[in-house]
Amino acid sequence: MTAKKIQAVALKHFSQKGYDGTSLADIAGEVGIKKPSIYAHFESKFDLFAAVVEEVSEDYRAYRQTVISGSSSMDFEQHLFNIFSSMITYFIQDRVKMAFWVRLWMFPPAESPEALLEPWKNLNKTFLDEVIAIFEQGISEGHVRQGSPQDMAHTYLCLLDGFLTRVIISDDADYSQHMTQVWQCFWAGAKA
Amino acid sequence: MTAKKIQAVALKHFSQKGYDGTSLADIAGEVGIKKPSIYAHFESKFDLFAAVVEEVSEDYRAYRQTVISGSSSMDFEQHLFNIFSSMITYFIQDRVKMAFWVRLWMFPPAESPEALLEPWKNLNKTFLDEVIAIFEQGISEGHVRQGSPQDMAHTYLCLLDGFLTRVIISDDADYSQHMTQVWQCFWAGAKA
DNA sequence: GTCTATAACAAGATAGAC
DNA sequence: GTCTATCTTGTTATAGAC
Numbered sequence: 001m002t003a004k005k006i007q008a009v010a011l012k013h014f015s016q017k018g019y020d021g022t023s024l025a026d027i028a029g030e031v032g033i034k035k036p037s038i039y040a041h042f043e044s045k046f047d048l049f050a051a052v053v054e055e056v057s058e059d060y061r062a063y064r065q066t067v068i069s070g071s072s073s074m075d076f077e078q079h080l081f082n083i084f085s086s087m088i089t090y091f092i093q094d095r096v097k098m099a100f101w102v103r104l105w106m107f108p109p110a111e112s113p114e115a116l117l118e119p120w121k122n123l124n125k126t127f128l129d130e131v132i133a134i135f136e137q138g139i140s141e142g143h144v145r146q147g148s149p150q151d152m153a154h155t156y157l158c159l160l161d162g163f164l165t166r167v168i169i170s171d172d173a174d175y176s177q178h179m180t181q182v183w184q185c186f187w188a189g190a191k192a
Numbered sequence: 193m194t195a196k197k198i199q200a201v202a203l204k205h206f207s208q209k210g211y212d213g214t215s216l217a218d219i220a221g222e223v224g225i226k227k228p229s230i231y232a233h234f235e236s237k238f239d240l241f242a243a244v245v246e247e248v249s250e251d252y253r254a255y256r257q258t259v260i261s262g263s264s265s266m267d268f269e270q271h272l273f274n275i276f277s278s279m280i281t282y283f284i285q286d287r288v289k290m291a292f293w294v295r296l297w298m299f300p301p302a303e304s305p306e307a308l309l310e311p312w313k314n315l316n317k318t319f320l321d322e323v324i325a326i327f328e329q330g331i332s333e334g335h336v337r338q339g340s341p342q343d344m345a346h347t348y349l350c351l352l353d354g355f356l357t358r359v360i361i362s363d364d365a366d367y368s369q370h371m372t373q374v375w376q377c378f379w380a381g382a383k384a
Numbered sequence: 385g386t387c388t389a390t391a392a393c394a395a396g397a398t399a400g401a402c
Numbered sequence: 403g404t405c406t407a408t409c410t411t412g413t414t415a416t417a418g419a420c
Contacts, residue, residue: 002403002404012266017212018213018302020210021210021302022299023395023396024396025392025394025395033404034404034406035397036397036399036404036405036407037404037405040403040404041403043396045395045396045397089334099299102298103298103299105361106295106360107280107295107299109213110209110210110213111209124361128247145380148373152377153392154370154373155351155374155378157358158357158358158374159350159351160354160355160400161354161358162349162352162355163350165298165350165353165354165357166346166350166353169298169316178346182343182346182347183281185339185344185378185381185382186347186377188337188380188381189376189378189380190377190380190381194386213410215414216413216414216415217412225386225387226387226388227389227413227415228386228389229387230414231414232386238411325403332388341410
């Protein structure tokens with residue numbers, strides 16, 4: 001299906017050059033069609049962008065849900081670390097998706113309608129809530145030191161987002177080796 | 193001086209909409225002049241951008257140097273925390289500068305010449321080296337637990353970058369309240 | 385230094401043949 | 403669905419008067 005190929009190429013270009021920096025001619029050229037042919041599949045440039053957002057968003061949502069529910073039976077530290085490492089691995093194994101994701105998150109195209117951004121924000125808000133719930137459970141069960149679950153969740157997400165940030169800005173091909181060390185430093189301060 | 197005013201307005205627009213999303217007409221309009229007048233002060237759009245990068249870069253460099261050298265006589269934890277909180281405060285008190293800085297760092301304009309990006313990368317590389325040196329000292333003097341100073345510095349910077357990331361994506365006006373909590377979580381795991 | 389006017393071009397989008 | 407041709411708009415940039 002041509003629409004899917006257009007979306008895949010668009011993802012790559014939006015990821016590398018941003019929404020404004022990408023032209024439909026760039027995309028069409030790599031797909032192997034001419035620019036007007038895109039309009040047979042998408043109503044506008046922004047419509048194409050929205051489709052890519054939807055695809056990336058849904059893939060991410062499904063993956064995250066699988067990871068969180070799939071590791072809930074683990075030992076507490078393992079559960080938390082599994083979410084941490086799985087999210088990092090998810091993005092590291094596909095840097096195009098990662099750059100698109102982070103770019104949209106931090107610097108969405110100017111004048112993006114709320115209809116596009118709101119589901120995206122909610123998706124990330126949900127993650128915060130889930131992590132807070134995990135820490136609440138960890139504290140009440142004695143796995144985690146006494147303290148504010150909100151603050152711990154926040155620190156956890158700072159570490160996760162910071163790790164992704166540093167992967168993006170780094171040329172290092174195998175950044176994942178740092179993951180375990182970062183985690184140990186965090187867990188040493190969080191455990192009961 | 194008109195050139196300075198153009199730069200200031202350009203900083204704001206580049207920060208909010210990115211390089212490609214900003215037009216010279218946007219900038220000129222807010223400055224109060226017409227578009228062609230910009231060319232009396234800057235050779236090209238990119239030349240204006242480069243001037244803004246230079247200004248922001250130098251301001252950041254000077255501030256960071258002041259913070260690091262100015263707190264080196266402090267107690268070890270205070271020294272580390274002071275750098276952490278000062279860097280965060282620096283960006284929080286000027287979100288325009290923060291967004292410009294992070295945007296350039298993570299997603300520089302496509303086809304930016306190396307001449308623009310290299311000094312910028314070196315600036316950040318230097319910071320990593322300085323933080324590593326501080327942890328090396330901290331370990332040898334017994335303030336920090338035994339371990340790899342590289343890994344600790346990396347964790348420290350993940351936390352710092354992650355914090356800034358979360359400030360950018362958050363609407364919360366007073367995000368700085370979280371800073372102390374994040375720090376305590378880190379230090380609990382890092383101290384000897 | 386700032387302006388009007390305009391060049392030169394690229395980009396998103398449409399019309400209509402095939 | 404894809405193409406060529408075209409429209410329209412917006413953009414960077416220059417020329418030349420004041």
